[in-house]
Amino acid sequence: MGFEEVADRVWVARYEWFDVNVTLVGGERGLLAVDTHASAAAARAVLDDVRRLGVGEVVGVVNTHEHFDHTFGNGTFRAAYGDIPIHAHEVAAERTVAAGERIKALYDDEPLDPHRDEVRETEIVAADHTFSSAYALDLGDRYVELVHPGRGHTSGDLIVRIPDCDTILTGDLVEESTLRQAVPGFGGDCYPFDWPLSLDIVLSLSTPATVLVPGHGAPVDREFVEEQRNAIGVVAETIRDLATRGVPLDQALEVGDWPYPREELADAVRRGYEQLPRSQKRLPLV
Numbered sequence: 001m002g003f004e005e006v007a008d009r010v011w012v013a014r015y016e017w018f019d020v021n022v023t024l025v026g027g028e029r030g031l032l033a034v035d036t037h038a039s040a041a042a043a044r045a046v047l048d049d050v051r052r053l054g055v056g057e058v059v060g061v062v063n064t065h066e067h068f069d070h071t072f073g074n075g076t077f078r079a080a081y082g083d084i085p086i087h088a089h090e091v092a093a094e095r096t097v098a099a100g101e102r103i104k105a106l107y108d109d110e111p112l113d114p115h116r117d118e119v120r121e122t123e124i125v126a127a128d129h130t131f132s133s134a135y136a137l138d139l140g141d142r143y144v145e146l147v148h149p150g151r152g153h154t155s156g157d158l159i160v161r162i163p164d165c166d167t168i169l170t171g172d173l174v175e176e177s178t179l180r181q182a183v184p185g186f187g188g189d190c191y192p193f194d195w196p197l198s199l200d201i202v203l204s205l206s207t208p209a210t211v212l213v214p215g216h217g218a219p220v221d222r223e224f225v226e227e228q229r230n231a232i233g234v235v236a237e238t239i240r241d242l243a244t245r246g247v248p249l250d251q252a253l254e255v256g257d258w259p260y261p262r263e264e265l266a267d268a269v270r271r272g273y274e275q276l277p278r279s280q281k282r283l284p285l286v
């Protein structure tokens with residue numbers, strides 16, 4: 001579909017592979033690209049769409065976290081626009097290469113996947129401009145804020161806030177994609193107990209009129225984020241309740257009353273049990 005303007009000089013392109021979003025934020029000094037897709041080849045198609053849009057040159061990149069579907073196009077953007085800065089939270093930048101190599105190894109075992117070769121052939125380029133809490137980028141006639149609201153989907157999540165047009169790019173802290181029935185990405189590196197608190201920060205920076213762009217899927221409003229935050233909170237508190245009642249990890253998925261399909265929550269439950277202090281766990285009931 002190419003890039004569509006969702007707020008003043010904020011364009012979002014939604015790509016079929018992973019239903020992932022790449023966003024451009026325009027300013028006097030050029031374009032800031034937020035996330036770069038899942039391979040060098042996929043990023044070249046993104047660059048074609050950037051040029052087709054015809055609103056300027058990319059002068060910087062932001063990765064909302066380290067996962068390959070948001071970072072594997074970094075090298076392609078650098079090849080096209082020179083040694084532009086790539087921004088990320090410090091933890092995400094540190095983990096980008098290792099996370100990418102792990103994904104490449106998984107694709108090694110998927111000979112029939114149509115994207116196997118392009119993923120394996122992509123050079124992994126990590127962010128080289130990092131921050132720990134918050135950072136402001138000057139695009140000339142507007143500032144863009146990078147904020148680490150806390151851990152959630154990963155330990156290095158960031159959001160991109162464009163105050164002058166009341167827009168927030170949430171990365172995978174928020175999930176709308178119909179490919180996953182809008183289930184958040186509870187992966188093997190998620191933090192289920194921190195996630196609701198991080199979304200509280202996102203909500204505190206929003207208004208009823210804010211446009212919120214998730215990492216995957218269509219833009220949403222504040223009410224959608226509130227509902228998803230509450231559902232993630234139910235996941236967290238259900239894990240805590242089961243663990244404190246002594247329900248064994250291998251029984252927790254079946255015992256719990258969950259707001260999302262059980263098959264999507266195995267990593268969330270395992271991670272939650274790992275992250276709870278021993279004082280909040282009872283010995284398994286016999």
